[in-house]
Amino acid sequence: MTAPLPDLLIEPVVRAALAEDLGRAGDVTAMACIDADAKLSVAFAARKPGVAAGIACARLALAALDPEARFETLVADGAPLAAGTVLARAQGNARAILSAERTGLNLLGRLCGVATLTRAYVDAVDGTAARIVDTRKTTPGLRHLEKYAVRCGGGVNHRFGLDDAILIKDNHIAACGGVAEAVRRARAFAGHLMKVEVEVDGLDQLEDALRHGPDVVMLDNFSLDDLRAAVAAAKGRAVLEASGGVNLQTVRAIAETGVDVISVGALTHSAAALDIGLDAV
Incomplete structure (x- = not known):
């Protein structure tokens, strides 16, 4: 428990x-x-x-x-x-x-x-290696309680706030000139205990990101074929997180592509x- x-x-x-x-x-x-x-x-x-x-x-x-x-x-x-x-x-x-x-x-x-x-999402991916994780799409003031409830349901917590991990998203990338440069800067900034995650929206960005050693790569709205290709391309060099287009009808197929984690905003914003x-x- x-x-x-x-x-x-x-x-x-x-x-x-x-x-x-x-x-x-x-x-x-x-x-x-x-x-x-x-x-x-x-x-x-x-x-x-x-x-x-x-x-x-x-x-x-x-x-x-x-x-x-x-x-x-x-x-x-x-x-x-x-x-x-x-x-x-x-x-x-x-x-x-x-x-x-x-x-x-x-x-x-x-x-x-x-x-x-x-629990419904966790049961849906049972037998795969994928873990179900939450997001920051929580009710203001209730985040620590809702993330606790995710754990009660068998899920895993993503970052709690802006201060406990670096997560480079599309607007960060646009502001600093590209995926590779964003990851390079983040890696230089991060202390030895801070994880660096970067969001990519295509296989070309994945390769750019991996060259600079992120801990986690978020695969945003990838097709199933592209998720499988990303798993093959990464070869274990980073944790792969699938995000976007996830619901109880799609989550099993996403898990079976071989990604490590699947983030689901619905756990807290739509329960x-x-x-x-x-x-x-």
Whole structure:
């Protein structure tokens, strides 16, 4: 199972989401309808099959409003979920539980959705050497959580931000005068721990790039035939990443060309939230 994120990284997101929902006056419906000392027991259950991710978000949302609440996690992040699977149970102040409900469910459902879609892609390339990786096409403010959910689904993280790897794309190449010059400059700039990746859109650019020793070459919108030709031409001199035109119908054929990784923006920008419900028990 995926190593869990520290609460320290999750709490700021949860608290910001709670503050957005509670607004200036708090949950006026709960205050109007429910006694201040009323207690409630609830269960978080999957209403559709999927993959668990982000259960801590629900726990921390409740803890922020009722530090004395009891929260029992019943499945681990990364575990497959059948429809009806209970992910967690909680007991505590009724007002707090109902006020935290939507924030907890929004984050939990979103992350389970990312993990579920990722698992579908990972399963689609099973038996090949290709790994499924994410991109920076994430929801602002949720990147570390969504990339965690990708790991829960069996995927691998690409770079987290602009500062942890050099990725030379088409506009960088245009600005500095060509693929070879861009890679040469990047290699001269990079420290011994920093990877250099360059995006190419044709086999001619691939050869220009490889002469200057990039760690990774992104093959942008290559046909299947050109992907196979790129694998043969590279001869293991760089990690090859296929990007563009990837969906659940095409990903298997892309993987079978022999590329090392396949980047899929849809894992985070197009994943539908998994339907998770909270019910009194």
